[in-house]
Amino acid sequence: MQLLTKAILVVAALALAACNNPRGGDYDEPTGGMGGIGSSALGDPSDPTSIAYFNQTIGDTVNFTVDSSELSPQAMTILRTQAAWLARYPDYQILIEGHADERGTREYNVALGARRAARVEQFLIQEGVSAARLRTVSYGKERPIEVCAEQRCWDLNRRAVTVVSR
DSSP states (O other): OHHHHHHHHHHHHHHHHHTOOTTOSOTTSOOOSTTOOOGGGGOOTTOTTSHHHIIIIIISEEEOOTTOOOOOHHHHHHHHHHHHHHHHOTTOEEEEEEEOOSSSOHHHHHHHHHHHHHHHHHHHHHTTOOGGGEEEEEEETSSOSSOOSSHHHHHHHSEEEEEEEO
């Protein structure tokens, strides 16, 4: 019986330790996305050197039409602005994510996402961004912004996202 009491005490201690908030503060503070990176890790959106500024002011996303990896004039404008920002801040590394909407097979959408990411990569290189700073990945239809069988969702999900990091 003494062993059972000790086991219960150990489990209770572990449960209390798991409830500890190592950051201090309130429990309802935002902790960010799946990786646990809060928005504060992105910097101040009013600081032109921050990732938050890049994401919100420069724009980190370009969209595509159905079954296409061709850049629209609007996408080219965003990418030129990205290239100019990246030229000013060469310490950032760039990951270009290619995405597709939910229609089509997984294999087709992974290939389409790869073509979209590669097209953005090519454009940024043409605009003077060093190829050594760039990587691409295709998520196909696996990471949608919204899931629904409507045109607005499909339009949002056909994209390439430029992710910057130090």
